[in-house]
Amino acid sequence: MTHIVRYESGGQVRVGVLDGGAVRPVPRVETMAGLLGRDLASARSAVEAAAGEPAVPVDEVVLLPPVDGLTEVWASGVTYERSMDARVEESQVQDVYSRVYAAERPELFLKSVAWRVVTDGEPIAVRPDSAVTVPEPELAAVVTATAEVFGYTVCDDVSSRDIEGENPLYLPQAKIYAGSCALAPGIRPAWEVPDPAALAIDVRVTRDGATAFEGSTTTARMRRSVPELVDHLVAAQDFPAGAVLSTGTGIVPDLDFTLREGDVVEVAVEQVGTLTNPVGSLEAARAAGARRVPA
Incomplete structure (x- = not known):
């Protein structure tokens, strides 16, 4: 089951895609508010681009509330x-x-x-x-x-x-x-x-x-x-x-x-x-x- 998450890893907060016990960062997306500030097609494209990013085991990150900024x-x-x-x-x-x-x-x-x-x-x-x-x-x-x-x-x-x-x-x-x-x-x-x-x-x-x-x-x-x-x-x-x-x-x-x-x-x-x-x-x-x- 795929989820889009906010997570902290190495002192840095990122937006990523959690799937199969691992998180992959969404490239060129710094915040969830920034992702939600796009239209649906653009946001989906950004999420799907995470498939090519290196994965981090979910037990090595801290999952955060899925909202930030002005959301x-x-x-x-x-x-x-x-x-x-x-x-x-x-x-x-x-x-x-x-x-x-x-x-x-x-x-x-x-x-x-x-x-x-x-x-x-x-x-x-x-x-x-x-x-x-x-x-x-x-x-x-x-x-x-x-x-x-x-x-x-x-x-x-x-x-x-x-x-x-x-x-x-x-x-x-x-x-x-x-x-x-x-x-x-x-x-x-x-x-x-x-x-x-x-x-x-x-x-x-x-x-x-x-x-x-x-x-x-x-x-x-x-x-x-x-x-x-x-x-x-x-x-x-x-x-x-x-x-x-x-x-x-x-x-x-x-x-x-x-x-x-x-x-x-x-x-x-x-x-x-x-x-x-x-x-x-x-x-x-x-x-x-x-x-x-x-x-």
Whole structure:
């Protein structure tokens, strides 16, 4: 399975292609933002040129979050019926979610800037002022500056359900904080995923060695297509360094479940990849992002 990755080797951060346990650098591409700043044809050509580069075993490099520079991560809400049902259950303003689910315009919101994103093995977190925090396993589309889908990755859109449920205007606080956005390190090329509308998504939360929560869904249950969501994302603004757009969750635990520090969250998206994160302290999540603050 081929993935485009960011990685550190010998103190240098590169963009490369991971395939068969080895990474090959993408020639003349310094950053992922630079790659996503191209049109799809040019970006694909650059990726395919890596085949002629020398390979480095993946266990000799450090895989990094798949975004950098000015690339933003956005997210979609209430794109699955299960998500609508859960939001209605938790919210004191219930009608707003059923209306969004049925509306022509989707709910889209900024989730994270690149330097705050954590990746596989790094800590996600629970806000200390939240009583109900859950993982939200999602397929994420990686979009070029020309609004073309370059690839897909795995996202955990960690969310404080009780804060959002108290008032929909609290959504930024429920959704955007240190350790709330995790992306798998690899981007699966779009040209190798024939049908993103038919992918299985699974999540498992392990606590003290036992399964505390697990669930499954499929992107076939999404009310909106990836192209539709991308069209709304780019309708009124530009993304010169591309963007990542998470497409919403169809797996929501009951309200009596919340993540706890020490849990481990595993997300898998068929044909795309996997993502595993421990639930750490807010301070640990802050530190993970702070290591990547732009100079």
